[in-house]
Amino acid sequence: MKFSFTSLGSASATPTVNRFPSAHVLNVHERLFLIDCGEGCQMQLRRYGFSFLKIREIFISHIHGDHIFGLPGLLSSMSMMGRREDLDIYAPQDLAPILKSYLRFFGDGFQFNVNFIKVKGKGLISILKTKRVEVLSFPLNHRIECYGYLFRETAPGRNVHKHLIKPYGLTLFEIARLKEGESLVRESGEILENGYFTYQPYTPRLFAYCSDTAPFDELPGFVQGCDLLYHETTFASDMQLMAGQTLHSTAADAAHCAQDANAGKLLIGHFSSRYKSTSLFLEEARAIFPSTYEAKEGQEFDIPLVKHCNNSK
Numbered sequence: 001m002k003f004s005f006t007s008l009g010s011a012s013a014t015p016t017v018n019r020f021p022s023a024h025v026l027n028v029h030e031r032l033f034l035i036d037c038g039e040g041c042q043m044q045l046r047r048y049g050f051s052f053l054k055i056r057e058i059f060i061s062h063i064h065g066d067h068i069f070g071l072p073g074l075l076s077s078m079s080m081m082g083r084r085e086d087l088d089i090y091a092p093q094d095l096a097p098i099l100k101s102y103l104r105f106f107g108d109g110f111q112f113n114v115n116f117i118k119v120k121g122k123g124l125i126s127i128l129k130t131k132r133v134e135v136l137s138f139p140l141n142h143r144i145e146c147y148g149y150l151f152r153e154t155a156p157g158r159n160v161h162k163h164l165i166k167p168y169g170l171t172l173f174e175i176a177r178l179k180e181g182e183s184l185v186r187e188s189g190e191i192l193e194n195g196y197f198t199y200q201p202y203t204p205r206l207f208a209y210c211s212d213t214a215p216f217d218e219l220p221g222f223v224q225g226c227d228l229l230y231h232e233t234t235f236a237s238d239m240q241l242m243a244g245q246t247l248h249s250t251a252a253d254a255a256h257c258a259q260d261a262n263a264g265k266l267l268i269g270h271f272s273s274r275y276k277s278t279s280l281f282l283e284e285a286r287a288i289f290p291s292t293y294e295a296k297e298g299q300e301f302d303i304p305l306v307k308h309c310n311n312s313k
């Protein structure tokens with residue numbers, strides 16, 4: 001039951017020979033969610049062995065080139081590969097005319113629907129629910145309309161402690177209802193408290209994606225308790241002024257956000273090409289939030305499953 005994040009691009013505006021612009025894959029139980037689609041995204045998907053066909057949804061944070069220039073090529077390749085299944089693209093409104101114009105010129109032979117789903121709103125908003133995961137959007141603070149995304153694994157059904165079944169003579173009917181989270185009252189008046197008889201087999205995992213943004217007060221609240229937080233760090237604090245002017249974050253800003261959000265791990269990326277090395281970013285962030293890692297093209301960050309035991313004796 002995989003829940004893992006792989007960055008395909010860790011550069012900001014200008015791609016370099018070593019770093020691609022923003023595009024990332026979240027694997028939830030082998031279903032792939034593409035997050036942003038910078039230039040070269042389809043080559044990176046191929047390079048790291050991700051099947052285009054396993055992508056049913058693309059989530060775009062905002063309409064800056066380094067987050068969307070990979071879309072035209074990717075969609076055309078999907079068509080040439082004979083795609084038939086719908087593709088849903090979640091993005092701010094401004095992508096709609098771009099997509100429409102692209103499809104008018106290049107979408108003639110497409111055997112699949114490209115559905116545009118507008119992302120908007122001021123708070124945390126649920127935009128997609130599948131059997132395995134719920135996706136929520138939240139606004140960021142950038143020069144244009146921009147959104148972050150939260151991926152919350154669906155909570156598993158509850159299990160009944162096996163060692164309690166016999167002593168309490170639990171019937172199949174009672175077990176089924178307990179699994180659904182109910183507490184029961186027997187005819188005798190005996191109460192079967194759900195919390196005592198059942199347990200959650202594992203903790204649902206939470207991943208948060210904070211694309212281009214300046215820090216703001218509500219942000220840690222939006223991503224509170226995430227196991228893994230991807231947060232842009234275009235600059236280090238030596239370019240604080242530039243970060244403020246362009247509405248981006250420094251490594252220290254991202255680390256403070258991770259700290260305030262009680263995140264498990266922080267993954268930083270979207271590095272400006274002004275920096276030859278990322279050591280300054282890591283040093284700065286780790287001084288505030290030690291569990292900080294840098295996004296590297298193709299490197300997978302797994303969020304491990306934390307199982308709960310059955311207490312059986």
Ligand SMILES: [Zn+2]
Pocket residue numbers: 012013022064066067212270
């Ligand atoms: Zn960007």
Ligand SMILES: [Zn+2]
Pocket residue numbers: 062064142212
């Ligand atoms: Zn941007």
